[in-house]
Amino acid sequence: MISVIGMGPGDAGLRTQTAQTLISQADVLVGWPRLLADFPDFHGEKQVLNADIDGLIHWLHTKTDQNVVVLASGDPLLFGIGKRIAEHFPKQTCEIVPGISSVQYLFSRVQLDMNDLYITSSHGKQPDFDFIFQHDKVAMVTDKAIGPFQIGQEVLKRDLNRTLIIGENLSYADERIHFLQPEQVQRDYDMNVVVILNERQ
């Protein structure tokens, strides 16, 4: 069985009991180094994820007789590894276990509702900012190429009124949350989620 498990934003206390149980019963743990590092005492096989997702899928097909746990950050089906894996395995051999996404976590921290929220990602793609700014409340998971600074510049280019809430290293000891106007956004932030808010809606 392959279990794709949502690990939440980082803090182990935010993981589900189901996630903990499946990890403790796993023969194989697969994940990015940041997530695998949480299990130094795991004695089964560990497989480090890399960008070769086709290779991962191929390899997983050779492992369906074992308990394989794929660690996914946040929620597996929110811009995560869950989508690709679910597309390639029937439900009898693959389960997806939800987790608290970094987006949900940030909204809880700032006590803002997620009603009518548009959620998107800049990971490895050029976002359609004209479409994005048609929404009053947007959450974006980002990457190094397009993050808070680039989002701020796109707001300024269009002369829009938006507040950016930037959540860095969410749930970790060095978590930082900033409420900024676009012109105040710095060039560099650690791993982050950005909320783009039209407060004049």
Ligand SMILES: C[S@@+](CC[C@H](N)C(=O)[O-])C[C@H]1O[C@@H](n2cnc3c(N)ncnc32)[C@H](O)[C@@H]1O
């Ligand atoms: C591939 S996406 C996965 C999103 C994940 N499935 C989720 O539900 O949070 C990775 C991006 O999620 C965001 N992210 C994940 N964990 C985070 C955290 N602890 N703090 C800030 N951003 C985080 C960052 O934008 C990161 O680049």
